[in-house]
Amino acid sequence: MLISMRWLGRHVDLTGIDPEQLALDLTLSTAEVEGVERFAPYLSDVVVGHVTERVKHPDADKLGICQVDVGTGEPLQIVCGAPNVAAGQRVAVATVGTVLPGDFKIKKSKIRGVPSVGMICSERELGLSDEHDGIWVLPGEPTVGAPVAEAIGIDDWVLEIDNKSLTHRPDLWGHRGIAREVAAILQRPLLPLETSMPDLGSEDPVSVRVESPACSRYIGLSIDGVGQGKTPDWMRALLLATDQRPIDLLVDLSNFVMGDLGQPNHIFDRDQLSSEGIVVREAREGETLVTLDEVQRNLQPSDLLICSGGEGVALAGIMGGENSKVLEGTARLLLEVACFEPVPVRRTSSRLGLRTDSSARFEKHLDPTLPLQAAGHFARLLRELQPNVSFPAQLVDVGDWSDPACEIPLNPDQVRRSLGADISDEVMTTLLTSIDFGVQPQDGGLMVRVPSNRATKDIGIEMDLVEEIGRLYRYGNIPEQHLVGALVPPPVDHRRELTESCRDLLAGGARFHETMSYSFQSDSLHQMLGLDGDSYVSVINPVAEGSARIRRTVLPSLLTLLEPNRRQREEVRLFEIGKGYRPEEGNDRGEPKEVHELGLVLCQSKIDNPSFEQGALARLMAVVKDLLGALQFPDLQFVPCEEAPVPWVHPVRRVELVVGASGKQAGTTIGFVAELDPGLAGPLGIDGELASDTAAACVSLDLLLEQEPSGTSFVPLPRYPGFKIDVAIVAPDEVPARDLALAIEKAGKGNARDLVVFDLFRGEQLGADRRSLAYHLVLQNDKKTLTDKDAQSFLRRLERGLGELGAELRS
């Protein structure tokens, strides 16, 4: 909202007050001022000129040659085409060198052969209004040569207040409300404002019937004898300063009263109303209204309508109807000043996308006593400007409302405790009184009377008064204090420890990049991955069609990142620790089950004939193995999975992650590592020149947390040297590596340690469907030094064991 300092000056003396300082004061005590700007700065660059002579241009009928005194001695000769320029006028002159709006710089020129130095300006040329039918003739006799703004008394500063910081303050939506705060801050009096109703005639008033609780008060004032008249310049300047275009006297006055007191109001042409008067009711299904902006609005029963003769004439509190607008020459008026309930106004205006200055105010729980003051203010201002107007009828004032002013007992000790500041009862009383609160000592404490303009919603409990005292006392005057209390270490948080360890291990040794994704996953992604049939928590108002679902699991989010990242990088290594939601496992409070997951993807450009350790799947398995080992789960096993853990993985190239398996105990599956189904490369966009080898892994952090880590117990260092040997085994493809490893273990009789596969090889010389696996291992015993002989017997036993599997040692 824009606040004009000159306008504020009508309510509180601002002599000697710096705009920037005022802005800071308001920010610290009342509401955030976002900007301070000079009003129409161009008006300080142009000067008052006195037209001493105007003669016709010899070569152009429509141009005049003017002599203009700008107080510099010699008058300036200015050629001007405006029809209304005449000798004797005071005008706004832009002299040579002045820059006007639109970066228009005034230069010496010749117009049809006649030299011209400067320009006589129209209002539009000064950025004041759209008026450009003629030049701006300045009112009165301002000092020649002085800057126009100061000379005619419209120089001003404009404060822009953040509307969000006013949402709870209905009293601050007009200049008088802000002035009340300013007066309290500056400790200057708020100037009185006469708003009592002028004399009213005795005619029957327009009948008003309120049929909806959404209108709590409706005041109608009949006005007669309104004549033609221009809005006075001071009012036009104040409206302009607050970004309101002056239109005509009545509209300007209506806007001025709203800007002054914060109370919206509306003027009807009484001759356009039906003889039955006004009915305030809810709209009917299918009803329409063309609003003043010439848009047809489709209404619903939740919209409040001002009606006359059965049809709508205004959308209550938002905008008038085109059919009842006041036309030029209308002399008989009805002024509406009402109270409309905030919620219906907000709902209607946001549904129709029609936010107006009026609706913005009604959304804020306006003071129900304000309409009467506003009606009186309007009537008095109008009569000042047009002494011939009359108010022929009694006031209509209907509706079901009550004065919200209330009393709240205040314990001054509570104020001191809550603020942490030693503020005396007397200071509290002064501060509260300065904003029109009444304060009386009572029962050892204070009884505070909250005025109606603050009691509608904002102030209701003692802590609200603590805020009033604190902000006016200034929070900056409160001494800082330190919390005192027993320092106890926070309870051990296993989940946090686990997630943070995962992050460090993956970003560190594994060189993965952590990402965080949106919780939304698109329907099309789910269709692509075969996840469409699952149940999801969905929002009913998504930002985009088809993206209403909240994810159940993290990995699909990562899969969408493969293509864009592969365009930039040969290899993509990403992980995310995040939550998923499963509605079908929800609780009886309606909360879906929350799961915590770690998702990893490794996607590399496809290479020809990769060695066994170069493939994405093997590399990701290694990462997972290493991660779980570091997390004290060295017993992690990769188990072939019969059933697909999720629909989008490779039908064969996938393993389950099992921990806690020992002997007959089966262990727990905590996740999987798998290649993508090859059919998804195309849909995911990682085919063609982005052809990739992709593996993904999912680890349930919830399940992992339930497992008992094996811990780190110290293993004594070997006392006897071991020796390294390499063995190569040729085996049919159907013999799993696990069986070969078992054969080695068995042949080692507890002495074969640190088994590592270092090569996998296929070739014609091995025969079809056979492979060669090469291992490093160490033969070592805790009680003696092993010899060559032990190695020979190990190899013999191995030979035999392999024979049972159809495999053999390769020499």
Place this chain on the structure above:
Amino acid sequence: MDNQANLETAQARIAEAPDPAALAALERELLGKDGLLGQQLSAIPSLPPAERGPAGRAANELKTALTAGLQARAAELAQADLARDRAGVGFDATLPPPQVERGSLHPITHVTRKLVEVFTSMGYHILDGPEVELDWYNFEALNISADHPARDSQDTFYCDEKGSLVLRTHTSPVQVRAMERLTPPFRLVCPGKVFRQESTDATHEHTFHQMEGLVVGKDISVGHLVGTMKTLLRGIFGRDIDVRLRPGHFPFVEPGFELDARCVFCSDGCRVCKGTRWIELLPCGLVHPKVLQAAGIDPDEWSGFAFGLGLSRLVMLSHGIDDVRHLLGGDLRFLEQFSC
């Protein structure tokens, strides 16, 4: 005489041996069975007894002389080797080293960890709460009435028509969940993801991260809030940073504030604070008595303060990130810029 000549020839060949391998071959040739020394030694038994002694001595002298020559040459070659290594021929200090690939942690993780570290050192618990939240915790228990604008569907993602389940619009509901569970006094912070129904652009995002803080105790005052925030900033930035409170309205606190901190990024024409020298840092306030009550804590006995730190905003400010969409965009070119 013959011996002397042979020795000289041999020494000359030793001196010319070009490398350790050639020297080793020469050593085998000279000192071996068929070499110079070997021939002399093998001739000894066939000499008359009187000549055997002198011949033996001569052979020994020959051996000593050859061995010394070989060792000297070996030392020379080793020196030459060292000298060549030290010459460092071909080294180019300007040649870039090979790239070491790293992993990275998300900037939200970095800032969360920094704050968690400071808060835990001040005795705060770290709590987590659900992103899909009951209306009760997100709004009702926080004194946000049914007709409050924040509940409009332009601001809140609703998960059902009844409006009983929402995507949490702030981390504040964790306050209530915590108060239900814990017995005062306590201090806690809860980092997490929050949601607002709005279209995204460079400065707006429907999903972002916050960290809620809550302190409940006896006679907690605005002074405590200010003191705590200054301590926090000292913990983060390692120096004293001035703060100021100004009025701000949030239904779940009373009084409510906006806390501004002195701009720590300030330079001429500072883009961060736009020359005001203050940065709007966080909304905060004393916990509203109704909120304490809703969570089963007696507001006559206990009081507290709460604050909400915008983690996404903090990340953007401290790294000068100009587009909020980078944070959840998953672009490696963005993520790689943050270390691990």
